[in-house]
Amino acid sequence: MLAVTDARKEFGGLVAVDDVTFEIGDAEIVGLIGPNGAGKTTLFNVIAGVYRGDGGTSVEFDGTELTGAEPHSIAREGVVRTFQIVRTLDEMTVLxxxxxxxxxxTEPNPDRAVAEERAREALAFIGLADRAADLAGSLPIAQRKQLELARALATDPRLLLLDEIASGLTPGEIAELTDVIGRIRDERGISVFWIEHIMDAIMGTVDRIIVLDSGEKIAEGPPEEIQRDERVKAAYLGESA
Ligand SMILES: Nc1ncnc2c1ncn2[C@@H]1O[C@H](COP(=O)(O)OP(=O)(O)O)[C@@H](O)[C@H]1O
Ligand SMILES: [Mg+2]
Structure with missing residues (x-):
């Protein structure tokens, strides 16, 4: 479904993403982990069209080349992201x-009634329907993350890009969120590409993990395999040193 080939992004002399190649299939949850500064968010930005990839970067979604397309047209293709720093409109209600x-x-400019129905449905799916009338700014962090997820879900996406949606949450809140993300795959058939700094948060939910370090893909495989990978352990150890 998503085929990323030789994704590359340089900032001046810094190679933030260094020729990364991978695929994501239908209704698959793939985790993207790596130390701070590994290039995870930059890779998302290349896929979502925030940055144009350098070199021979190719991002294909269902056979359509996305490289060079504007973020809004990529969203219209069904590739939709959340942000590491939540971007809720705090003066507006949750709904x-x-x-x-x-x-x-993906279906632009629907009637207000249609948009509202979709929004209410997304809020119910995420478990936030009872806060619909509250100001977004009044929500605690866990519910703001849920709101970001509901907003992305309401676009009727085919591939969700989640950037550290579990960070700052308690273990109980993370468990609730991972449960919802599993249901997004199982009940909606939506694929998820999920950045998380801490591997434990995503271990039980993802089908596969890709590991970045200094812009390079250093490992890819099932969670149990990645947990044992010496190169992955070394990358995380290097971070705390
Ligand atoms: N807009 C930018 N300009 C210059 N350097 C950047 C920019 N965005 C990210 N970087 C650098 O690129 C590297 C990767 O950053 P990032 O993708 O945010 O990492 P991660 O999300 O894995 O923590 C870091 O060294 C970061 O400082
Ligand atoms: Mg990041």
């Missing part, structure tokens, strides 16, 4: 935030 997502989805 209005999600309606905004539904309005910018």
């Amino acid at each position: 209005e935030n999600v309606v905004a997502g539904a309005t910018f989805g």
Whole structure:
């Protein structure tokens, strides 16, 4: 479904993403981990069209070349992201935030009634329906992350890109969130590409993990294999040194 070939992004002399190649299949959850500064968010930005990839970067989604496309047209293809720093519109209600997502989805400019119905449905799926009328700014962090997820879901995506959606949450909150993300795959058939700094948060949910270190893909495989990988352990040890 998503085929990324030789993804590359340089900032001046720094190679933030160094010729990374991988694929994501239908209804698959793939984790992307790596130490701080490994290039995870930059790789997302190359896929989502925030940055144009350098060199021979190719990002294909269902056979359509996305490299060089604008973020909004990539979203319209069904590739939708959340942000590491939550970007909720705090002066608007929870429902209005999600309606905004539904309005910018794969089916552009729906009726207000259609957008609202989609928004309410997404809030119910995520488990946030009872906060629909509250101001987004009044939500605690765990519910703001849920709101980001509901807003992305309301766009009717085919591939969700999640950037550290579990960071800052308690273990109980993470368990709830990973449960919802598993259901997004199982009940909606949506694929998920999920950045998380800490491997433990995603271990039980992802089908496969890709590891970045200094811009390079250093490992890829099932979670149990990645947990035992010496190169992965060394990359994380290097970070705390
Ligand atoms: N806009 C930018 N300009 C210059 N350097 C950047 C920019 N964005 C990221 N970087 C650098 O690229 C590297 C990868 O960053 P990032 O993708 O944010 O890593 P991660 O998300 O894995 O923590 C880091 O060294 C970071 O400082
Ligand atoms: Mg990041």
